[in-house]
Amino acid sequence: MKTLTLAMLAASVAAASPAHAQDADARLKALYEREWTWRQTELARVRDASGRWIDGADHLPRVDAASQAARLAYWDKALAELKAIPLDRLSAEEKVNYAIFKASVGTLATNIRYKTYEAPFNADTFFWAGHHPRSGGFATAAAYRAYIARMRDIPRYFDEQTANMRAGLKRGYSVPRVVVTGRDATIVPYTEAGADNPFMAPFAAMPTAIPAAEQATLKAEAEGVVRDTVVPAYAKLLTFIRTDYMTQARTTLAGEKMPGGAAFYQAQIKGFTTLDLTAEQIHEMGRKEVARIYAEMETVKAQTGFKGSMAEFLVFLRTDPQFYPKTPRELLSFSAYVAKRVDGVLADYIGFLPRRRFTILPVPPALAPIYTGGRGGLESCLMNTYDLPSRPLYTLTALTLHECNPGHSFQAAVAAEAKGRPDFRRQTSFSGYGEGWALYLEWLGTKMGVYDTPYENFGRLSYEIWRASRLVIDTGIHHYGWSREQAQQYMRDHTAHSEREIETEIDRYIAWPGQALAYKLGEMLIRRKRAEAEAKLGTAFDQRAFHDCILALGSVPLDVLEARLDQFIADGGTLPEGWNPALPE
Known part of the structure; x- marks a missing residue:
């Protein structure tokens, strides 16, 4: 597949006749609408009152090998049909739909080809735990x-x-x-x-x-x-x-020790990051980022007045009671306070603010012992209140920005209110985009003024170096053959995470090859493009428009995001009409 370049994204269809453009657009639209409806039926989903597909059928999906093979045959046929549609005859918006459809369906087909359905759970996501509502009941x-x-x-x-x-x-x-x-x-x-x-x-x-x-x-x-x-x-x-x-x-732990070897791990890298990077390239990028962030951590450590070494400082952060909540309510209240403070300044940073609201809830007790520190979604942002001595408050500001506001929960609300976007795009996600945005917001919190103490800012940097460490650790485990202990020690040496968090995180990377790579790679792209926009646009740079440009695009492969931000810069930092389906007309 050709990478979606700026020229391809911005090009008009003037070279093709209007009839040809309409024909290509119509063919693509018919393909992705047909496939999406078929896919939801396969997954035993039904439409809710708002038109979203949800798990509401009177049966569960079929997951047997024969059904998986039939899906692979369907997706291979769909990809062949997609290839036959002339890309240069598509309108600008349908070029984006083309790239998203190819990336998402291609990954689905690749995973079945490697039979990833034969390991249908990982360290904290289980096929046996997702068939009842997390909270509340049903309306009818x-x-x-x-x-x-x-x-x-x-x-x-x-x-x-x-x-x-x-x-x-x-x-x-x-x-x-x-x-x-x-x-x-x-x-x-x-x-x-x-x-x-x-x-x-x-x-x-x-x-x-x-x-x-x-x-x-x-x-x-x-x-x-x-x-x-x-x-x-x-x-x-x-x-x-x-x-x-x-x-x-x-x-064994390494993804490259699985059937398929190095090709399997490379396919997982491509599927999660949407980028054509090798394990070696990512590993080196990670080491450079770790070194850069570590130097900034030393600066912030000095601001706290602590006189010891970084190792001693990390022990201090992990063990001093002042940094830990005494009750679940204290932790949840801290997170809620951060989210509400962000509400007070959000209009200065993002132009379009969605109407939808979310709640903050504790992680369900059955999952909490092996769950991550938090996770945000459309309806709720879950914060882990299990084992409070392992839940430092100094990282909670960054975690709330990432998971809740204006991270995943906020982003999901924007996506739900998007206009003019095909159904398959409204519910298709790419880790590099979504996690990259959420990690970028942890840094943006320094501009918002929500980090009250050097300790909270150090917590942010600890989270950033954690994501950078993932580039090193994931490739270390799955390509270079690191042991579980090696991976844990690397995180122990470079973050302020508690032992429980280190164990649960490393186990997640072991069980889910490639998934941990998308976060930092997406964030690096957004920060790089912001720096380019600020340098080239000068006083014309408006961060609200920059952020709206990202959110309005919706979840896309990273090459599509980069092309769109290049176009934003080329257009002088403005949002052309029709490019922002999330904003009201």
Whole structure:
């Protein structure tokens, strides 16, 4: 595939006749609309009232090998159809759609080709934990009935996942044993019937629009399905994970030791970063970034008045009680305060502010012991309140900027309100774009004035060097053959993370080759382009327009983002009409 250059992005379709342009656009639109509808049906999704596709069908998706092969055949055919559409005859906006569709569908096809579905979970994301709402229930009785029907389908779904995992074990493709260990505990809450089973949570407070008698009937039916269907299925899965998977999973860590070798890891790098970079190139980029950030950390350490070495300072930060919350409420309140302070200055940094709001919640107890420090989404921003002595407040400002506001939760709200964007783009995400934006915002917080102390600024730098360390650690593990202990020590030497955070993060990188690379590479691109824009535009540079340009584009491959920002600079820092579908007309 040709990289989407600035010239391709900005070029008009004047060379082609209007009829040809309309024909190419129409062919592409028909292709991606057809594929997207087909894909959602395959994933057992239905449209909600706003038109978004959600997990609301009366069954779970099929995941068996035959279904996976059929999907691969469909996607290969779709990619062949895409290739036949003349790129130079597409309109500017459809060129972007073309690039997004090719990258996303190409990655889906590649993953099936490598049979990644044979390892259907990782260190903190599990196929057995995503079939019930994290909070709240459903609006209608029909939605509750569909939910109960999905519960009835769990035995079939688990049997297919188990068969896939057995096939993976047979050929040496699995989640590493060291990462599987302990994750079996997340299954246990589902093996007990009764009100405490997570599947019963949506019935705790049903909407008054459903008559009381019908509520009672639905709840009784659900209790029976949980007791007779869900609990046995989870018990069977737990036995398999403990007696088969945990004893037979591979003892190697490197992605390049998996079937497919170096080509497999390179495919994961491409899929997550959307860039044509080698493991060696990324490793070296990471080492340079670590050195740059470390020097800045020394400067900020001096600002705190601490007289010891960096190693001693890190021990001080990890062990002094003043830096740690005493209650979950204190942690959540700190995060909420940061998010609200950002609201007060956001209009000076971003032009379009979405109407949608999010809440801040604790990570569910069943996930918290092996979950990351926080994670943001459209409806909520989750903060981990488990093991408070490992949750420093000095990193919480940066974490809130990244996950909540104006990071992932804010960005998801902008995407949900976007106008004129095809359905497949509204719900397609690329890690380099989304995580790059969120990491960039941690730095932007220095401009917003939300880091109150040198300790909080050091926490930000600790997070930045953590992301830079990922470039070194991920490639170190999966290409250079680092041990788990080597990876942990590298992070221990370069960040202020607690031991628990170091362990959970390293296990995530081990289980998910390539995923950790996208963050820093995306952030580096955005900061580089901002510096170019400031230098070339001078007083004409408006950071609100710069940020709107990024957000209005939506989640895209990094080469598409770079091309769009190049065009923004070439246009004098303005946003041409039609280029900003998120902004109101």
